[in-house]
Amino acid sequence: MNHESQPLLGNSRDEHAPTVLSSLKSSFFNSYFNVLLIFVPIALIVSFIGASDSVVFSLNFIAIIPLAKLLGFATEELALRTGSTIGSLLNATFGNAVELILGVIALKEGLIRVVQASVLGSILSNILLVLGFCFFLGGLTRHEQEFNNIAAQTSSSLLALTVLSLLVPAAFATVAGSDEEAAEGILALSHGTAIVLLIIYMLFLFFQLKTHSGIFEDEVDEEEVPTTTLIFSVVLLLVVAGFVSLHAEFLVGAIEGVVEEWGINETFVGIILLPLVGNAAEHVSSVTFAMKNKMNLCIGIALSSSLQIGLLVTPILVLAGWIIDQPMTLFFEDFETIILFASVLIVNYLIQDARSNWLEGALLLAAYAIIALAFWFHP
Numbered sequence: 001m002n003h004e005s006q007p008l009l010g011n012s013r014d015e016h017a018p019t020v021l022s023s024l025k026s027s028f029f030n031s032y033f034n035v036l037l038i039f040v041p042i043a044l045i046v047s048f049i050g051a052s053d054s055v056v057f058s059l060n061f062i063a064i065i066p067l068a069k070l071l072g073f074a075t076e077e078l079a080l081r082t083g084s085t086i087g088s089l090l091n092a093t094f095g096n097a098v099e100l101i102l103g104v105i106a107l108k109e110g111l112i113r114v115v116q117a118s119v120l121g122s123i124l125s126n127i128l129l130v131l132g133f134c135f136f137l138g139g140l141t142r143h144e145q146e147f148n149n150i151a152a153q154t155s156s157s158l159l160a161l162t163v164l165s166l167l168v169p170a171a172f173a174t175v176a177g178s179d180e181e182a183a184e185g186i187l188a189l190s191h192g193t194a195i196v197l198l199i200i201y202m203l204f205l206f207f208q209l210k211t212h213s214g215i216f217e218d219e220v221d222e223e224e225v226p227t228t229t230l231i232f233s234v235v236l237l238l239v240v241a242g243f244v245s246l247h248a249e250f251l252v253g254a255i256e257g258v259v260e261e262w263g264i265n266e267t268f269v270g271i272i273l274l275p276l277v278g279n280a281a282e283h284v285s286s287v288t289f290a291m292k293n294k295m296n297l298c299i300g301i302a303l304s305s306s307l308q309i310g311l312l313v314t315p316i317l318v319l320a321g322w323i324i325d326q327p328m329t330l331f332f333e334d335f336e337t338i339i340l341f342a343s344v345l346i347v348n349y350l351i352q353d354a355r356s357n358w359l360e361g362a363l364l365l366a367a368y369a370i371i372a373l374a375f376w377f378h379p
Contacts, residue, residue: 017229018226018227018228018229018232019229020229020232022227022228023227023228023229023232023233024232026227026228027070027073027074027228027232027236030073031066031069031073033065033066033069034066034069034070035066036062036063036065036066037063037066037067039059039062039063039066040063040066040067040243040247042059042063043056043059043060043062043063043247043250044063044246044247044250046059047059047060047250052257052261053254053255053256053257053258053261054254054257054258054261054262056250056251056253056254057251057254057255057257057258060247060248060250060251060254061251063247064244064247064248064251065284067240067243067244067247068244068283068284068285069284069288070236070240071237071240071241071244071284071285072284072285072288072289073236074228074233074236074237074240075237075285076285076288076289077226077227077228077233078230078233078234078237079297080225080226081226081230081233086209099118099119099122099275099309099313100313100316100317101245101249102118102248102249102252103115103118103119103313103317104317104320105249106118107317107320107321107324107326107328108324108326110326112321112326112327112328113270114270114274115317115328116328116332116336117267117270117271117274117336118270118271118274118275119309119310119313119314119317120271120332120336120340121270121271121272121274121275122275122305122306122309122313123159123162123306123309123310123340123343124271124275124339124340124343124368124371125272125275125276125283125368126302126303126305126306126309127159127302127303127306127343127344127347127364128343128346128347128364128365128367128368128371129276129283129364129365129368130283130286130287130301130302130305131299131302131303131347131361131364132361132362132363132364132365132367132368133283133286133287133290133361133365134286134287134289134290134295134298134299134302134356134361135290135350135356135357135358135360135361135364136358136361136362136364136365137287137290137291137358137361138287138290138291138293138295138298138356138358138361139356139357139358139359139360139361140358142293143357144355144356144357145290145293145295145355145356145357146295146354146355146356147295147296147298147299147351147354147355147356148215148296148299148354149351149352149353149354150215151215151296151299151300152299152303152351152354153351153352154207155299155300155303155304155306155307156303156344156347156348156351158200158204158307158310158311159303159306159307159310159344159347159348160344160348161197161200161311162197162306162307162310162311162314162344163337163340163341163344165193165197165310165330166330166331166332166337166340167337167341168189168193168330169186169189169190169193169329169330169331169332170331170332170334170337172185172186172189172331173186173331183327186329186331187327187329189329189330190318190328190329190330190331191318191319191322193315193318193330194314194315194316194318194319194330195315195319197310197311197312197314197315198311198312198315198316198319200311201307201308201311201312201315204307204311252274255269255273255274265375265376265377265378267375267378268372268375268376268378271336271375272372272375272376285301286298286301286302289301295356299351314330318330335378339371339374343367343371346363346364346367347364350363350364
């Protein structure tokens with residue numbers, strides 16, 4: 001942000017403290033993407049009057065773009081006041097709230113495979129697509145970018161645990177067979193594993209926010225100060241997250257019709273397209289931070305979002321299925337589990353030196369493109 005009008009004396013900052021009016025002006029004039037906000041009411045109108053699925057899908061997809069940008073802006077404003085750790089946690093949480101709501105709705109309808117595909121696709125899009133764009137776009141104007149190695153390695157280790165939680169049920173199913181007793185064993189294993197993962201996530205939050213909070217904080221930028229009030233930032237975050245959830249629900253509801261009208265592979269939609277929509281907010285935010293060289297915040301959003309999907313959203317969906325008597329398990333298809341394992345392995349290799357460049361970003365994007373092609377042709 002450009003703050004040439006800011007006084008040089010630190011104690012003069014209060015004289016230029018943001019007001020509600022200046023906060024509103026900063027929010028809606030911070031990006032050219034906000035021109036697309038005109039599609040928000042249009043998309044809502046056509047969705048409520050029951051227009052064709054193609055129209056509903058397209059307009060809601062466009063409407064989410066400026067909302068995602070606004071969500072990123074509100075998160076950055078809060079991060080300037082609370083620190084990058086809580087800022088990235090807020091961004092990932094609000095983004096994944098959409099996934100959780102949609103997952104529960106799909107679970108009630110018995111669409112277990114859709115829920116599993118969406119969960120897997122969310123993790124893949126965050127660790128490959130988002131990190132890929134962060135490394136690539138952030139590295140185009142810099143020789144290399146640095147980030148906190150300990151924080152990144154801790155997150156990648158937890159991702160490895162997430163993969164293990166999917167590999168064990170797959171191995172169990174291979175040995176136990178496919179009879180009813182084996183299915184009950186996989187379901188019971190999934191319920192127990194879900195509880196363990198939730199405990200680990202709570203311990204990680206305590207580690208991240210309390211005992212080792214310093215290693216997750218980004219460097220303080222003395223030149224950048226908040227341009228909105230604290231209350232305005234919180235309200236903006238809540239309101240925009242609500243609109244994102246509403247548009248995402250309309251968009252997902254139109255996907256089935258779009259699949260028939262456009263002839264798109266259903267597996268491709270579940271693994272690739274649906275997660276892109278559900279996680280659009282943190283996608284835009286993370287890439288924006290990378291282009292500003294805020295790599296700890298960028299990686300914190302991308303990896304925290306993946307961790308929340310693997311250690312929080314997925315276990316909650318498994319336990320929710322247990323409560324409503326839907327057999328939601330951690331046993332995914334072997335093909336999908338292998339792809340997730342390989343993806344986490346690649347990410348671990350690339351972040352172990354705590355440096356990134358545009359070529360590493362291109363490698364992650366290439367991996368995601370290959371996976372997208374695989375699911376496009378997946379029967």
